[in-house]
Amino acid sequence: MHRSAAPLDREQLAERLLRASARHSHDPLTEIAWDAPIDPYLPAMPPHRCSLYGTALWDRLDPREQAALSTRQFAGLLTWTMWGELMLMQGLIRHVYDEDPATRHAQYALTEIADECRHSIMFARYLTLTGHPTLVGPTARRLGRWLVRTNNVPLLLGITLFVEEFIEAAQREIMRDETLQPLARSVSRIHVIEEARHIGYASAELRSSCRSLGPARRAALAQALALGCTFMVHEAVPPRMYALARLDRRAAHRAATANPHWHRATTTWSRKAVDLFRDLGILDRGSEPLWRRAHLID
Numbered sequence: 001m002h003r004s005a006a007p008l009d010r011e012q013l014a015e016r017l018l019r020a021s022a023r024h025s026h027d028p029l030t031e032i033a034w035d036a037p038i039d040p041y042l043p044a045m046p047p048h049r050c051s052l053y054g055t056a057l058w059d060r061l062d063p064r065e066q067a068a069l070s071t072r073q074f075a076g077l078l079t080w081t082m083w084g085e086l087m088l089m090q091g092l093i094r095h096v097y098d099e100d101p102a103t104r105h106a107q108y109a110l111t112e113i114a115d116e117c118r119h120s121i122m123f124a125r126y127l128t129l130t131g132h133p134t135l136v137g138p139t140a141r142r143l144g145r146w147l148v149r150t151n152n153v154p155l156l157l158g159i160t161l162f163v164e165e166f167i168e169a170a171q172r173e174i175m176r177d178e179t180l181q182p183l184a185r186s187v188s189r190i191h192v193i194e195e196a197r198h199i200g201y202a203s204a205e206l207r208s209s210c211r212s213l214g215p216a217r218r219a220a221l222a223q224a225l226a227l228g229c230t231f232m233v234h235e236a237v238p239p240r241m242y243a244l245a246r247l248d249r250r251a252a253h254r255a256a257t258a259n260p261h262w263h264r265a266t267t268t269w270s271r272k273a274v275d276l277f278r279d280l281g282i283l284d285r286g287s288e289p290l291w292r293r294a295h296l297i298d
């Protein structure tokens with residue numbers, strides 16, 4: 001990553017984020033009741049936020065099957081977020097390598113890597129307990145590897161920020177809903193608290209790395225970001241999730257793709273990232289149709 005922000009601003013922000021990290025850091029291994037039994041009738045996500053909610057397929061499931069499907073979907077979101085975190089950690093490590101470790105900026109980047117390590121372990125633990133796959137598909141993994149290697153800082157920051165805002169919005173709803181599975185709520189609460197500072201850091205870095213972009217590079221970034229984010233969202237609810245829930249994979253995927261309830265969920269969870277991208281001119285008229293087609297904007 002390059003040094004484009006005024007050093008003082010960067011140091012001041014990093015100082016603030018380090019103080020927040022000292023006050024609000026959590027150890028999921030000791031703070032979460034991992035041994036508590038999981039009630040199979042409690043959904044992990046609000047039903048109206050499940051990709052099949054309101055469809056004929058959903059209505060055919062009994063309450064226990066609906067709860068199981070919502071747990072699958074939550075677990076799928078965690079697999080997806082962990083994939084994003086692993087890309088981000090690689091980007092941050094490359095970034096810190098070229099920074100002076102005496103700066104608060106570098107120290108904050110190291111702190112964020114430590115946060116993401118704890119999150120990924122927490123997610124992996126949830127996935128193990130619920131028996132959900134811990135890896136995204138091979139195409140996604142290849143693309144992620146390619147993306148990290150490009151070292152395209154604004155693109156990597158934009159995609160990371162999109163994932164962080166999307167999962168933050170989804171998990172904020174989950175942690176507040178007392179009717180949901182306690183384990184999913186605890187995982188969500190810890191993640192939401194710690195993601196707030198990650199989002200602050202990524203927004204500031206993205207804003208500063210966009211400042212020097214000319215119109216052509218900005219438009220190219222807008223296209224790449226739209227392609228990247230729409231692909232990412234597709235991976236957030238992979239069709240294999242339905243097969244694992246013993247549903248017809250193709251029929252379920254088709255139903256979710258046409259489901260207005262699900263479109264509302266993806267639009268709502270994308271809103272903050274979309275607003276920032278518009279503000280920075282990296283969601284423009286050329287890329288807007290891609291976002292709309294993927295139901296990430298109204």
Ligand SMILES: [Fe+2]
Nearest residue numbers: 085116119195
């Ligand atoms: Fe995280």
Ligand SMILES: [Fe+2]
Nearest residue numbers: 116164195198
């Ligand atoms: Fe994060």
